Amino acid sequence: MKLQILQLLLVYIGICTAYTVLKQHELKYFSDKKNVELLDPENENGLLYPILKPRLPGSKGSKEVRDHIISFFETLDAGWNIEQDAFVSETPTGPMNFTNLIITRDAPSSESDLKRLTLVAHYDSKAEPEGFIGAIDSAYPCALLMYLAAQVDTMLTEHWSTGTDSLGLQLVFLDGEEAIKDWTDTDSIYGARHLASRWESEKLLESIDLFVLLDLLGSSNPSIYSFYASSHVYHEHLQAIEKTLRRNKLLKSRRGAPSWFRRAKRFEVAGQLGDDHVPFVERGVSVLHLIPVPFPDTWHTIKDTGKSLDPVACHDWALIMTAFVAEYMNLTGFVSGNSEL
Numbered sequence: 422m423k424l425q426i427l428q429l430l431l432v433y434i435g436i437c438t439a440y441t442v443l444k445q446h447e448l449k450y451f452s453d454k455k456n457v458e459l460l461d462p463e464n465e466n467g468l469l470y471p472i473l474k475p476r477l478p479g480s481k482g483s484k485e486v487r488d489h490i491i492s493f494f495e496t497l498d499a500g501w502n503i504e505q506d507a508f509v510s511e512t513p514t515g516p517m518n519f520t521n522l523i524i525t526r527d528a529p530s531s532e533s534d535l536k537r538l539t540l541v542a543h544y545d546s547k548a549e550p551e552g553f554i555g556a557i558d559s560a561y562p563c564a565l566l567m568y569l570a571a572q573v574d575t576m577l578t579e580h581w582s583t584g585t586d587s588l589g590l591q592l593v594f595l596d597g598e599e600a601i602k603d604w605t606d607t608d609s610i611y612g613a614r615h616l617a618s619r620w621e622s623e624k625l626l627e628s629i630d631l632f633v634l635l636d637l638l639g640s641s642n643p644s645i646y647s648f649y650a651s652s653h654v655y656h657e658h659l660q661a662i663e664k665t666l667r668r669n670k671l672l673k674s675r676r677g678a679p680s681w682f683r684r685a686k687r688f689e690v691a692g693q694l695g696d697d698h699v700p701f702v703e704r705g706v707s708v709l710h711l712i713p714v715p716f717p718d719t720w721h722t723i724k725d726t727g728k729s730l731d732p733v734a735c736h737d738w739a740l741i742m743t744a745f746v747a748e749y750m751n752l753t754g755f756v757s758g759n760s761e762l
């Protein structure tokens with residue numbers, strides 16, 4: 422009896438996590454049409470350039486970055502639901518205004534079973550040192566989220582017009598990740614703490630199929646470990662994507678370079694990495710934390726600007742994550758282009 426229940430459970434888990442790998446010509450298609458100039462830190466009309474400025478919670482820069490993100494999503498074909506989650510929180514310097522941005526596209530058939538792949542980065546910057554830009558922290562991850570949504574936008578429309586998939590795509594731009602003074606449990610991750618507690622009371626945490634947090638990305642040769650058993654299978658999918666792309670010479674990083682997605686598990690250090698995922702992990706959400714360990718050298722220094730981003734890594738992240746999102750969203754068969762490798 423116990424065994425049968427276990428078997429049933431395994432079948433059920435199998436259905437929920439069915440994951441389809443992209444065909445080689447589909448990877449090639451994404452590689453050909455990648456539009457990575459959108460992520461060029463010097464392209465004034467791109468996605469990244471307008472984020473490369475100080476953007477403290479409640480500041481003019483913060484509002485400008487939000488407006489940039491919102492107007493970009495308004496240009497996409499499909500209707501993305503844009504929510505500004507504004508709140509006031511006590512900080513060591515008094516009450517401050519914060520605003521999370523939550524941008525969602527749900528599948529038409531999602532009413533009964535609301536599920537979302539939730540991709541997350543923080544858009545605020547740190548107060549010190551003065552003039553701090555935070556290109557890896559997390560301007561590039563934010564621009565990457567915008568880029569990913571655009572890459573799969575029309576494919577989702579086609580996919581959803583034929584199938585019964587209920588999985589939606591959600592991008593969350595969190596405010597107030599950085600400490601206002603010194604990092605403590607109460608002076609940090611303001612936006613994440615607010616949102617996790619709100620979604621808990623609104624029963625929306627259950628709709629998160631996987632919470633993928635992108636942080637400190639854009640430097641050369643990141644080493645990304647798997648921190649959670651619950652998301653380990655997705656870390657393995659990323660390993661496989663990297664390997665296939667590299668084997669087919671679609672990545673710009675050296676073919677012989679160490680794999681970004683390290684095989685060694687680091688479940689024991691997960692608790693030492695304070696970041697926006699923590700209030701979600703604490704509430705039982707399955708999290709994939711994409712953060713390089715060790716942190717890049719420019720971390721929390723004045724040198725963390727667009728100029729110190731590595732164009733090779735920025736290119737490769739764009740392609741790897743596009744493939745990951747397309748696979749997770751079950752888009753194989755809907756990626757246009759027939760060029761066989």
Ligand SMILES: *[C@@H]1O[C@H](CO)[C@@H](O)[C@H](O)[C@H]1NC(C)=O
Pocket residue numbers: 436439440584586751754
């Ligand atoms: C993926 O999409 C195909 C149709 O393209 C569908 O047959 C299949 O059931 C979908 N898989 C999942 C896990 O929803």
Ligand SMILES: *[C@@H]1O[C@H](CO)[C@@H](O)[C@H](O)[C@H]1NC(C)=O
Pocket residue numbers: 479516517518
């Ligand atoms: C927060 O925003 C409100 C409304 O825009 C404004 O009146 C208030 O002064 C702001 N508070 C702070 C601390 O900036």
